[in-house]
Amino acid sequence: MSSEKSLPKAYYQYLHELQAVDFVLVELSLYLDTHRDDTQALAQLQQFQKRKHNLVAQFEASFGPLYQYGESQTDAKHWAWADAPWPWQV
Amino acid sequence: MEKGQNVDQWREWDAYYSPFDPCSPRQKYYLIPPDQMTTFQSAGLKQYSPHEALKRGTLWPDLYSPYPRGAKEGTR
Numbered sequence: 166m167s168s169e170k171s172l173p174k175a176y177y178q179y180l181h182e183l184q185a186v187d188f189v190l191v192e193l194s195l196y197l198d199t200h201r202d203d204t205q206a207l208a209q210l211q212q213f214q215k216r217k218h219n220l221v222a223q224f225e226a227s228f229g230p231l232y233q234y235g236e237s238q239t240d241a242k243h244w245a246w247a248d249a250p251w252p253w254q255v
Numbered sequence: 256m257e258k259g260q261n262v263d264q265w266r267e268w269d270a271y272y273s274p275f276d277p278c279s280p281r282q283k284y285y286l287i288p289p290d291q292m293t294t295f296q297s298a299g300l301k302q303y304s305p306h307e308a309l310k311r312g313t314l315w316p317d318l319y320s321p322y323p324r325g326a327k328e329g330t331r
Contacts, residue, residue: 185305192314196296203298 170249179224180255186217259323264288288320 193210200206221231229245230237239245265284272280300315308314311321 181306185309188309189305189314192308196314200296200298205299 172250172255176228176255179220179228183217183220183224186213186220189213190217259321261286261320264320286320286322289318290320293317 190210190213193206193213197203197206197210221237225231225237229248230239233246237246264287266287268283268285269280270283296315296318300317302308302314303311303316311319313319
């Protein structure tokens with residue numbers, strides 16, 4: 166039986182975009198571990214950091230917290246983390 | 256054997272075939288991925304787009320070395 170609240174397409178688009186940006190951040194971080202003076206890669210990493218920050222802010226504005234344990238803003242009146250869907254239900 | 260996009264990374268190898276070998280002769284293949292060939296990754300290599308990189312598992316086309324899709328067990 167499907168839950169009454171189905172997720173909009175944008176929800177998955179955001180997550181897919183976030184996944185791609187996160188992967189680039191991982192690759193660049195590993196690269197920079199051994200190429201610490203590559204300023205071009207460092208600039209690219211900072212650019213992707215900003216991009217990720219914006220994506221997370223947009224996602225959380227419309228769909229609630231993305232991370233647990235204080236990494237996402239928490240609403241003072243309502244513990245949004247417990248709302249469906251849980252990460253494994255997405 | 257279907258070798259996928261990184262054809263130039265595959266090498267063939269013909270082992271000695273004994274007349275008493277019950278199985279039919281089979282050419283063997285092995286893969287030399289790009290990271291074996293390069294000692295230190297040079298800066299400023301060309302990159303995939305983020306979504307492409309996510310799909311291929313690497314940000315740099317020069318280091319892309321996929322396993323051929325659909326290779327059944329024992330056919331290589």
